[in-house]
Amino acid sequence: MLFHVQMTVNLPHDLDPARAERLKAEERARALDLQRAGTWRHLWRVAGAYANVSIFDVEGPEELHAILSGLPLFPFMDVRVQALCTHPSSLEAAGDR
Amino acid sequence: MLFHVQMTVNLPHDLDPARAERLKAEERARALDLQRAGTWRHLWRVAGAYANVSIFDVEGPEELHAILSGLPLFPFMDVRVQALCTHPSSLEAAGDR
Amino acid sequence: MLFHVQMTVNLPHDLDPARAERLKAEERARALDLQRAGTWRHLWRVAGAYANVSIFDVEGPEELHAILSGLPLFPFMDVRVQALCTHPSSLEAAGDR
Amino acid sequence: MLFHVQMTVNLPHDLDPARAERLKAEERARALDLQRAGTWRHLWRVAGAYANVSIFDVEGPEELHAILSGLPLFPFMDVRVQALCTHPSSLEAAGDR
Amino acid sequence: MLFHVQMTVNLPHDLDPARAERLKAEERARALDLQRAGTWRHLWRVAGAYANVSIFDVEGPEELHAILSGLPLFPFMDVRVQALCTHPSSLEAAGDR
Amino acid sequence: MLFHVQMTVNLPHDLDPARAERLKAEERARALDLQRAGTWRHLWRVAGAYANVSIFDVEGPEELHAILSGLPLFPFMDVRVQALCTHPSSLEAAGDR
Amino acid sequence: MLFHVQMTVNLPHDLDPARAERLKAEERARALDLQRAGTWRHLWRVAGAYANVSIFDVEGPEELHAILSGLPLFPFMDVRVQALCTHPSSLEAAGDR
Amino acid sequence: MLFHVQMTVNLPHDLDPARAERLKAEERARALDLQRAGTWRHLWRVAGAYANVSIFDVEGPEELHAILSGLPLFPFMDVRVQALCTHPSSLEAAGDR
Amino acid sequence: MLFHVQMTVNLPHDLDPARAERLKAEERARALDLQRAGTWRHLWRVAGAYANVSIFDVEGPEELHAILSGLPLFPFMDVRVQALCTHPSSLEAAGDR
Amino acid sequence: MLFHVQMTVNLPHDLDPARAERLKAEERARALDLQRAGTWRHLWRVAGAYANVSIFDVEGPEELHAILSGLPLFPFMDVRVQALCTHPSSLEAAGDR
Numbered sequence: 001m002l003f004h005v006q007m008t009v010n011l012p013h014d015l016d017p018a019r020a021e022r023l024k025a026e027e028r029a030r031a032l033d034l035q036r037a038g039t040w041r042h043l044w045r046v047a048g049a050y051a052n053v054s055i056f057d058v059e060g061p062e063e064l065h066a067i068l069s070g071l072p073l074f075p076f077m078d079v080r081v082q083a084l085c086t087h088p089s090s091l092e093a094a095g096d097r
Numbered sequence: 098m099l100f101h102v103q104m105t106v107n108l109p110h111d112l113d114p115a116r117a118e119r120l121k122a123e124e125r126a127r128a129l130d131l132q133r134a135g136t137w138r139h140l141w142r143v144a145g146a147y148a149n150v151s152i153f154d155v156e157g158p159e160e161l162h163a164i165l166s167g168l169p170l171f172p173f174m175d176v177r178v179q180a181l182c183t184h185p186s187s188l189e190a191a192g193d194r
Numbered sequence: 195m196l197f198h199v200q201m202t203v204n205l206p207h208d209l210d211p212a213r214a215e216r217l218k219a220e221e222r223a224r225a226l227d228l229q230r231a232g233t234w235r236h237l238w239r240v241a242g243a244y245a246n247v248s249i250f251d252v253e254g255p256e257e258l259h260a261i262l263s264g265l266p267l268f269p270f271m272d273v274r275v276q277a278l279c280t281h282p283s284s285l286e287a288a289g290d291r
Numbered sequence: 292m293l294f295h296v297q298m299t300v301n302l303p304h305d306l307d308p309a310r311a312e313r314l315k316a317e318e319r320a321r322a323l324d325l326q327r328a329g330t331w332r333h334l335w336r337v338a339g340a341y342a343n344v345s346i347f348d349v350e351g352p353e354e355l356h357a358i359l360s361g362l363p364l365f366p367f368m369d370v371r372v373q374a375l376c377t378h379p380s381s382l383e384a385a386g387d388r
Numbered sequence: 389m390l391f392h393v394q395m396t397v398n399l400p401h402d403l404d405p406a407r408a409e410r411l412k413a414e415e416r417a418r419a420l421d422l423q424r425a426g427t428w429r430h431l432w433r434v435a436g437a438y439a440n441v442s443i444f445d446v447e448g449p450e451e452l453h454a455i456l457s458g459l460p461l462f463p464f465m466d467v468r469v470q471a472l473c474t475h476p477s478s479l480e481a482a483g484d485r
Numbered sequence: 486m487l488f489h490v491q492m493t494v495n496l497p498h499d500l501d502p503a504r505a506e507r508l509k510a511e512e513r514a515r516a517l518d519l520q521r522a523g524t525w526r527h528l529w530r531v532a533g534a535y536a537n538v539s540i541f542d543v544e545g546p547e548e549l550h551a552i553l554s555g556l557p558l559f560p561f562m563d564v565r566v567q568a569l570c571t572h573p574s575s576l577e578a579a580g581d582r
Numbered sequence: 583m584l585f586h587v588q589m590t591v592n593l594p595h596d597l598d599p600a601r602a603e604r605l606k607a608e609e610r611a612r613a614l615d616l617q618r619a620g621t622w623r624h625l626w627r628v629a630g631a632y633a634n635v636s637i638f639d640v641e642g643p644e645e646l647h648a649i650l651s652g653l654p655l656f657p658f659m660d661v662r663v664q665a666l667c668t669h670p671s672s673l674e675a676a677g678d679r
Numbered sequence: 680m681l682f683h684v685q686m687t688v689n690l691p692h693d694l695d696p697a698r699a700e701r702l703k704a705e706e707r708a709r710a711l712d713l714q715r716a717g718t719w720r721h722l723w724r725v726a727g728a729y730a731n732v733s734i735f736d737v738e739g740p741e742e743l744h745a746i747l748s749g750l751p752l753f754p755f756m757d758v759r760v761q762a763l764c765t766h767p768s769s770l771e772a773a774g775d776r
Numbered sequence: 777m778l779f780h781v782q783m784t785v786n787l788p789h790d791l792d793p794a795r796a797e798r799l800k801a802e803e804r805a806r807a808l809d810l811q812r813a814g815t816w817r818h819l820w821r822v823a824g825a826y827a828n829v830s831i832f833d834v835e836g837p838e839e840l841h842a843i844l845s846g847l848p849l850f851p852f853m854d855v856r857v858q859a860l861c862t863h864p865s866s867l868e869a870a871g872d873r
Numbered sequence: 874m875l876f877h878v879q880m881t882v883n884l885p886h887d888l889d890p891a892r893a894e895r896l897k898a899e900e901r902a903r904a905l906d907l908q909r910a911g912t913w914r915h916l917w918r919v920a921g922a923y924a925n926v927s928i929f930d931v932e933g934p935e936e937l938h939a940i941l942s943g944l945p946l947f948p949f950m951d952v953r954v955q956a957l958c959t960h961p962s963s964l965e966a967a968g969d970r
Binding site: 230282 | 293
Binding site: 292293294351352353355356372373374375376377 | 389390391448449450452453469470471472473474
């Protein structure tokens with residue numbers, strides 16, 4: 001089941017720099033693990049923003065929320081979620097894929 | 098070069114139904130062609146909306162605009178474009194892919 | 195799997211009244227069927243608005259979209275979808291229910 | 292009398308962690324009490340957000356405000372309230388329930 | 389039980405003028421009746437707008453919705469509802485009134 | 486001359502609690518005085534919010550601004566002002582009151 | 583008593599051109615009259631928009647509303663009103679004027 | 680004197696196609712003339728939108744408004760204007776150009 | 777050349793009070809100077825807000841920006857600028873003034 | 874490949890002044906370098922705002938993001954990006970340039 005997620009990160013300017021670096025490193029490690037597991041199916045940077053567009057493949061909203069709320073940078077994120085489904089004009093729907 | 102596009106379709110209620118059907122059929126054919134060509138890399142329906150989330154792989158803004166403005170339903174669409182780039186926490190950036 | 199949906203209906207003032215009545219009657223019949231089937235778990239009117247707040251219990255986004263886009267009044271609706279999950283402070287999470 | 296409430300929590304990053312934990316524990320205890328009393332009829336987590344969707348069954352706006360403004364996390368919440376009523380297409384209105 | 393309602397009227401420019409006049413006259417008669425009954429407690433015009441600010445005194449959301457959705461101009465209104473309660477700094481709360 | 490004012494209070498979480506209490510007490514005393522003087526004609530709490538809806542009866546914008554900007558909590562308020570006038574469908578306009 | 587008004591005109595594209603011209607001519611005549619009377623104290627065009635910024639000097643909201651709602655183009659206007667008062671840093675307040 | 684203008688065109692779907700074509704051709708001719716005259720200094724298409732970003736070099740707001748309001752498609756445009764000035768970090772300010 | 781400017785001041789609650797007072801006094805002195813010079817043509821307080829509406833008469837955007845960005849409270853202001861021109865329905869355009 | 878970027882800077886009032894000055898000086902040096910290299914093709918100040926409008930000529934979104942996210946003031950900026958392409962009514966499209 002696919003979900004489209006746009007995350008925008010707002011780090012407070014007075015956040016301790018060492019803590020910020022640790023959070024970013026943990027975030028990166030977590031993102032790589034979830035991508036390798038196939039759960040975090042796509043991850044792109046939005047040009048010009050501290051933001052990403054992501055596609056998650058999960059069992060449902062419970063798993064999605066567990067993943068997102070467990071991200072080290074989650075407390076500093078604005079997160080937008082959209083549930084996705086097969087598009088009638090997609091190759092999948094046309095039986096091509 | 099990747100672009101993230103969210104298209105929302107607003108068909109006027111007094112649009113001639115035959116014209117609407119023809120436009121939708123042409124839109125579908127065009128979408129399938131562009132997907133087969135690898136240009137329209139992903140196409141998902143947003144659950145609960147007459148809208149899609151798409152990823153285009155194009156030469157640049159010129160080609161992107163030519164494609165989008167040439168879609169049969171373009172005059173009825175609200176279109177949001179975001180330029181994408183490699184995310185530093187992606188498998189690509191990590192050399193895994 | 196639960197989804198929270200807020201639907202707001204905007205009927206054009208020049209819609210044929212007979213067609214409007216037929217659409218509303220079909221919408222009502224469909225809503226009753228889906229409630230009896232347990233899919234449309236809750237349906238409330240928002241006071242002062244031609245709008246409802248609904249909870250759907252579905253297999254996933256595909257089923258949700260099929261239901262919503264199949265509603266007779268869908269072309270006239272503004273629809274907002276939020277995926278729901280168990281709240282850690284709910285009775286369910288506490289094992290009370 | 293039913294009210295639909297969406298609460299979004301924004302904890303300042305420099306809030307004392309011990310105070311935050313205490314507030315969350317008190318919030319959870321209060322939520323469980325109110326659910327057991329039947330006042331807080333439904334409580335769902337919105338996937339991907341530090342937010343909930345809730346249905347309250349109260350005597351009126353006075354009781355609703357007393358409950359909401361008394362929540363330990365209220366000073367950190369963005370709260371949206373909608374008064375609900377029976378939907379004409381609901382099973383209740385149809386006499387099925 | 390008090391509700392604060394702001395109504396903004398948007399009459400389509402191609403609405404039949406006779407129908408518009410009839411709707412306005414019916415709206416006025418209905419408003420006067422409800423004010424005489426004590427239900428529509430206050431009714432003010434917002435300067436510079438085809439809009440009003442109103443206070444309703446009703447049994448609850450059901451009655452409020454029945455009144456608002458029954459107004460002749462309701463299909464052309466944007467309606468905002470806020471539930472009110474006693475303010476702790478009011479004369480009522482201080483026991484002065 | 487009537488003005489409709491909606492005030493929403495946002496107290497910073499790191500405001501000294503003693504100062505906050507003093508400001509609230511002063512605000513309450515000032516509100517009671519102005520109500521007794523007939524200037525602050527109505528004062529209601531918006532259910533679920535640290536906000537009020539108020540009606541002021543003043544000589545004009547000068548007096549309104551002097552009152553609002555002199556409120557102890559003014560620096561922490563978001564204030565919306567609407568000038569009111571007699572509604573043509575009100576009892577006043579109909580000569581009933 | 584001064585009010586700041588920003589008016590933006592939206593003429594429907596299918597409005598009868600003769601009626602549009604008549605409305606504009608009447609609007610202009612009315613604006614000139616009110617300026618000569620000293621009521622419409624300032625009238626500026628916003629560059630790049632079918633909009634104006636105006637300052638009215640009136641007895642109060644009643645007169646302001648009578649003027650604005652009586653403008654021939656009022657049904658096609660988006661109108662924003664702000665009540666003005668003397669600024670403490672103005673020459674008037676400093677006793678220079 | 681430079682002004683930054685973003686124009687978004689919204690042609691009604693029921694506009695006569697011949698009239699639409701004529702307006703577009705006239706718009707194009709006018710845009711070319713103004714570019715050749717050096718007044719319309721830059722003109723870019725926004726990818727994915729029926730919109731442009733433009734830089735105008737004019738005597739002042741009067742000339743800017745005369746140009747914009749005289750464009751054949753002006754009645755169908757949403758226009759945003761920003762006045763520009765030399766940036767302190769530009770080559771011009773640094774004396775390089 | 778006229779520009780319409782709306783300035784809204786947001787002083788952080790933890791700004792040193794002595795610095796705040798000094799900034800306000802400097803702002804007032806600067807505003808009086810510019811009014812006496814005829815550059816700051818009008819200055820009004822918006823009732824109920826720490827905001828003003830102003831009309832500046834300047835050589836162009838360069839001078840306007842120099843003035844605005846040089847105001848002592850500029851770092852704490854939200855500033856909206858609109859370029860103005862003669863309105864075709866004004867007394868000036870009609871040759872009356 | 875051209876991108877239109879609008880950057881608005883929000884420096885926190887409690888940022889160390891020496892650090893702010895250093896960041897601004899570094900930002901200026903970086904902007905001058907990129908302009909001399911032809912990458913930052915245009916840079917204008919928006920009158921009345923701590924903001925600029927810029928045109929970048931880059932290889933694609935990757936280079937654009939590297940440049941923007943590397944700007945010393947990037948953590949304090951709100952950045953809006955629009956991909957540009959040749960306008961059909963431009964001199965370039967007409968073969969004049």
